[in-house]
Amino acid sequence: MRITFRCLYLVLTMIFMVSNTHSSYAKRAKKEPQAKYVFYLIGDGMGINEVAGAELYNQATGKGPDQVNFRHFPVVTFVNTFSASSLVTDSAAGGTALSTGTRTYNGALGVDSDRNYISNIAEWAKASGAGVGVATSVGINHATPASFYAHVNDRNSYDAISRQLISSNIDFAAGAGFLTERKTGLDAVFYEQEARGEGIKVFHGVEDFKNVSTSYDRVICLGGENIGELPYAVDRKEGDTALSDFVSTGIDYLYGRYEDEGFFFMIEGGKIDYAGHNDDAVSCFQEVNDLAAAIDVVLAFYQEHPDETLIVVTADHETGGLMLGAGEYIMNPERLAGQNMSENELTSKFRQAYMPPPPPQRRGQRGGQGMYPPQQQPQWTPPTWDEVKAFLKDNLGLWDIVPVDKKTEERFHEMYKSTFTAKEGENDVRSLYSVNTRLISEAVLYLNAAAGYQWSFGSHSGSPVGLYVNGVRASEFNSCDENIDIPLIIARIAGYDTKLNN
DSSP states (O other), X not given: OOOOHHHHHHHHHHHHHHHHHHHHHHHHHXXXXXXXXXXXXXXXXXXXXXXXXXXXXXXXXXXXXXXXXXGGSSEEEEEBOOOSSOSSOOHHHHHHHHHHSOOOOTTOXXXXXXXXXXXXXXXXHHHTTOEEEEEESBOTTSHHHHTTTOOBSOTTOHHHHHHHHHHSOOSEEEESOOOOOGGGOOOHHXXXXXXXXXXXXXXXXXXXXXXXXXXXXXXXXXXXXXXXXXXXXXXXXXXXOOHXXXXXXXXXXXXXHHTTTOEEEEEEETHHHHHHHHTOHHHHHHHHHHHHHHHHHHHHHHHXXXXXXXXXXXXXXXXXXXXXXXXXXXXXXXXXXXXXXXXXXHHXXXXXXXXXXXXXXXXSGGGOSSOOOGGGSOOOOOOOHHHHHHHHHHHHOBTTTBOOOHHHHHHHHHHHHHHTTSOTTTTEEEOSSOEEEHHHHHXXXXXXXXXXXXXXXXXXEOOOEEEEEEETTGGGGTTOOBGGGHHHHHHHHHTOOOOSOO
């Protein structure tokens, strides 16, 4: 069969066009920028309403920025949060989804539903030559940070998680302290000593770690002496460590050691969740602001490296079922201006001021003999209702900024009487992370509702959460609607190898 010149010409032309198209695609692919510096920020319990509610609170009270920075990133979308075992996830399964791209059962960290080991994005980054950092405002071995280095069947296995952190390849770790298990009798100091024994430099408090040397192979920065969480942002005092302190130090350390290779840095605002469990709007919103303050530090770095930096902000789940609005289409966020401390701190001050002192202590060496004489015992009388009203007015703005109707006052008065006559513990309100006096808890809840912020319940919800992205190839997240896709998209943009052992 003869091939005409015309046919040969057409065939060669088609081959050339296909080859040229492939070559052009390859050139474009090569030119596709990669994220050298990756920041992955997780607001634990931070639903969409927590972010929008914080912005409304800030604008009305002046106690935070008019705009919560990440809410106005170029890419804003939503992702689902359910786990493999429930439509409502816990932080362990949520963190594992965000770190590994795999759904697992509630309570699991770094393992799948069959309890098989799953590699995570921090491990992918490290295997690709990048530096790795993990920072949180709660326990350094709490569920969310642990999902980036630990592999355990039960999130409460704090001792195993601590050991896995120490033996991991995390370059920079920061948090409030080590959480421990009572059954083992090992305390936080034990694990700090274990870390030092492995050559890890351990620092306490911002004054201690703010100038960490990049010559150290591995670093752990803790918020203070043997504490499991940083103070709520609304309660923070001068000298207390803030999440942004961890972030500043972490960036300096990671960039100093991995400027050429790049780094991956996971940062958790962990106490948004704690405030949600307490149904405490002011504390919640100030924790959102605190995460935003940490993001300000990240954005300052981004301004210096705009073509190499990716910033991803999301949440593992929503906590509390927060609703915006009450009654007849009403919100009055300015009414929250009278609350200047967390519900926990308010309870502490109330108990110190008005509750009976603890039982007398024994004296003498080796346990002592006998009790203090009765005449040396402090005399206690319950406060008057007017005194308690003044306390609530001064610290929450009730009967001042916030009106209290007669029926509500009568209800508070009954709680007041019960507070000083009931058996110990009967007037406590227990949430996942705290125990507060009922009168204080109900007063905070009333204030929230009067301002238009109502809580459905003090636990996690199955609501979708926000996904906010800025930086290199941010647009690739526009179609992301599942939390398990987030680490895989980050890995693609950063060039991490996800095939370690799965």
